[in-house]
Amino acid sequence: MMALTLDDVSVRYADTAKPVLTIASLDLPAGGQLAITGGSGSGKSTLVNVITGLERLRQGHARWNGTDLATLSEGARDRFRAAHIGLVMQDFHLFPGLSALDNILLPARLSRVATTECVARAQDLMGRFGLERSQQPVETMSRGEMQRVAVARAVLRKPGVIIADEPTASLDVEAGAAVADLLLDLAETEGSTLVVVSHDARLVERLPRRIELKNGVIVHDTAGSHKPAGGDA
Numbered sequence: 451m452m453a454l455t456l457d458d459v460s461v462r463y464a465d466t467a468k469p470v471l472t473i474a475s476l477d478l479p480a481g482g483q484l485a486i487t488g489g490s491g492s493g494k495s496t497l498v499n500v501i502t503g504l505e506r507l508r509q510g511h512a513r514w515n516g517t518d519l520a521t522l523s524e525g526a527r528d529r530f531r532a533a534h535i536g537l538v539m540q541d542f543h544l545f546p547g548l549s550a551l552d553n554i555l556l557p558a559r560l561s562r563v564a565t566t567e568c569v570a571r572a573q574d575l576m577g578r579f580g581l582e583r584s585q586q587p588v589e590t591m592s593r594g595e596m597q598r599v600a601v602a603r604a605v606l607r608k609p610g611v612i613i614a615d616e617p618t619a620s621l622d623v624e625a626g627a628a629v630a631d632l633l634l635d636l637a638e639t640e641g642s643t644l645v646v647v648s649h650d651a652r653l654v655e656r657l658p659r660r661i662e663l664k665n666g667v668i669v670h671d672t673a674g675s676h677k678p679a680g681g682d683a
């Protein structure tokens with residue numbers, strides 16, 4: 451399980467007058483479940499990039515169990531992400547030409563950790579997710595099936611945290627609910643911290659804590675624990 455701590459975070463690009471993300475403080479305990487909401491351009495993807503280490507902070511700190519991502523080299527950040535963070539991206543990032551099972555196993559194979567147990571777990575996850583044809587080429591699957599493959603791939607190594615960016619965005623209500631069930635169930639049964647970015651009210655309402663971003667600032671936190679960003683940066 452992984453606990454997240456953000457301190458004094460400010461992200462600014464060369465061509466932006468103001469920071470696109472300003473978070474004075476945000477804590478998510480190990481095993482916590484957080485929904486990030488907000489309108490287009492409010493900073494949600496920037497926040498995901500910060501907590502996954504895809505965006506290296508030049509101001510402030512993003513720590514998982516005390517490890518400050520900005521202190522890691524690029525290679526070490528990649529390894530940290532592969533070992534501890536299960537990422538589910540909105541557009542799946544699956545590889546056409548590979549079967550469903552091979553897609554689920556690909557990151558583990560690239561990290562050279564695709565042991566026999568890992569393959570068995572991939573097959574077990576497919577069964578639990580209702581994906582019966584492990585050799586089906588992924589490009590022939592429905593969007594709901596593809597998203598379930600993407601979730602299975604993200605959780606294969608029992609990551610300390612699952613981060614899902616709009617996991618139900620392109621799915622109909624039924625498929626979206628199925629993916630939400632899987633994510634919440636897995637996070638709970640396997641003790642993963644869960645962070646979900648979503649516009650989907652049905653999904654967001656199922657998470658115990660929700661923050662809303664506006665212009666890169668947290669304007670609402672159901673935990674009421676964040677300190678408002680100071681000044682008028």
Ligand SMILES: Nc1ncnc2c1ncn2[C@@H]1O[C@H](COP(=O)(O)OP(=O)(O)OP(=O)(O)O)[C@@H](O)[C@H]1O
Pocket residue numbers: 463465466470488489490491492493494495496497
């Ligand atoms: N590389 C960049 N250079 C300059 N500005 C950027 C860059 N990346 C993001 N921004 C700006 O930062 C702000 C926040 O963008 P971000 O993608 O985090 O928003 P979002 O809430 O995820 O939006 P959406 O829901 O539309 O994906 C936007 O104003 C965007 O234009």
